Amino acid sequence: MRVLGVDPGLTRCGVGVVEGVPGRPCTLVAYHVVRTDPADELPTRLLHLDRALTDLVAEHRPEAVAVERVFSQHNVRTVMGTAQASGIAVLAGARAGLPVQTYTPSEVKAAVTGSGQADKRQMTVMVTRLLRLAEPPKPADAADALALAICHVWRGGTRSRLAAATERVRRGGAR
């Protein structure tokens, strides 16, 4: 399956696309960093982000989108912008009719490094190794987005199907 991962941010938003199946190494398709100018007003920035993410989804045609879940414990100065960017990323996937799954940073770290406490350097090392790249993806925002996509390939497909089944049961019987 092909998955597009998004590490949401208003100034720099990482996007990584990989292809693979659970339990096997994934293949890199592409990575990007969408930037918006902090000097621009919020509507301009959100519009640019929305268009860039919508274009990347259309270009890479993933089967699913994985977005990092944002917590209010994050950097307070930037958390509102990050939350807004994550909303735009989730919406871009949903508008394309794709399943969108969110993951906590610890879930992604555990999936990719085996430890929910891994640091940024360790994540970059593992992403580089898992995708068999000649050198680390730059900038690091892209590595986080690729890690999200790998995490979804390895965990998410299954979880989404489970979630969908649970949802059907909850809503009153299989459909």
Added chain:
Amino acid sequence: MRVLGVDPGLTRCGVGVVEGVPGRPCTLVAYHVVRTDPADELPTRLLHLDRALTDLVAEHRPEAVAVERVFSQHNVRTVMGTAQASGIAVLAGARAGLPVQTYTPSEVKAAVTGSGQADKRQMTVMVTRLLRLAEPPKPADAADALALAICHVWRGGTRSRLAAATERVRRGGAR
């Protein structure tokens, strides 16, 4: 000018449309509350909110959109959803090519009641009086959205023109 105000929320999002000119009483055009089901997944909720706001903008054809600015000091349990909803609201205005202005809760309270510390009840009383309604708008989320729209009519038009002029100067000369 006709302004659409948005009091962002993921479970209940208030929308109020008024028409008026600075310094004169505004006229009510319409108000709505867009609801999403907390039992639904985030992508479904954001998609529903996006469609509802986009439809309301298309239906009421405002000249500007005013959205309440969200702070991380808000209720921590709901702040991330509120921030994502505010991002969707700002985007809905920007995608329609409209100027979008954000206001802090104190700015709105000061514009409508004369005090930045006004409580919810006082805001509802003033919105009902200013729009010469027979009874208070229900639910209260709608009153906050109407207050945002009134605030923009009275303050925002001017501020937007000033901001646009400043922007032109900053970018190097009048265009």
